[in-house]
Amino acid sequence: MKSKSSKQILTKLSSKKDFNLTQAMENYLLSIYVVMERFQRVSNSELVDQLRRVPESENLGTSLPSVSGMLKRMEKEGLIYSNENRDILLSDIGNKLAESLIRKHRIASRMIVDLLGVDLDRVNAESHMLEHALSDELEIDIISKLNNPKIDPFGQPIPGSGYKVPKSLVTINCASLNTLMVVHRIPEDDSDLVKFLTNNNILPGSQITVKEIAEYRGVVTVEVKDKIITLGLDVSKLIYLCEKCICGEICLKIKK
Secondary structure, rough: OOOOOHHHHHHHHOOOOOOOOOHHHHHHHHHHHHHHHHHOOHHHHHHHHHHOOOOOHHOOOOOOHHHHHHHHHHHOOOOOOEEOOOEEOOHHHHHHHHHHHHHHHHHHHHHHHHOOOOOOHHHHHHHHHHHHHHHHHHHHHHHHHHOOEEEEOOOOOOOOOOOOOOOOOOHHHHOOOOOOEEEEEEOOOHHHHHHHHOOOOOOOEEEEEEEEEEEOOOOOEEEOOOOOEEEHHHHHOOEEOOOOOOHHHHHHHHOO
């Protein structure tokens, strides 16, 4: 039986005007949302950097003229606007559409991992293809099958799920030294990095201790299961930890 609450959430997230969104526009909305979610201002250069992480199969143009042209089109459609600092911001309807896309993407990720057992380094590319084709009705069916998940396999929140971000959430480069913590969220859009993190058990739910933050050398040293691992400083800024995990789905993984 389909959950009434799931239907209500879905209606709220996918409410639209008469927008004829192209697949490219959907990827732009998704990319803007992801950058905003990382607590960063969204400038043209940051957006271009995120767009370059989108799988090649999406055929996105990432030259500055191409990006500027798409942003002008989206602004004309009322999906985005800019502030006095020329940051890119989502309008109310743009944010709702972006949340709907992010939701489909992360639901698809959970489906292909939990139900199909796909390796984590393949998940992002597969989910990008599914997010554009997933109907609202099928999305509800998948949510029900997965028992209403709150996070995707990378620890990222699923919009509309009621997920609450832990107050103690920090990136590795800002974490306290020699304190046992829990990996809460990892980046999904670099398959080689995801494979490296998987091989070293730096995954949501894993216990981790930050041993050294050497900014002068551009590296961070961590310990996972008695193994010392060196990460680049840039990578350490993309991995989130929490001192006390409040998300049941992640805590359950620790117990296994």
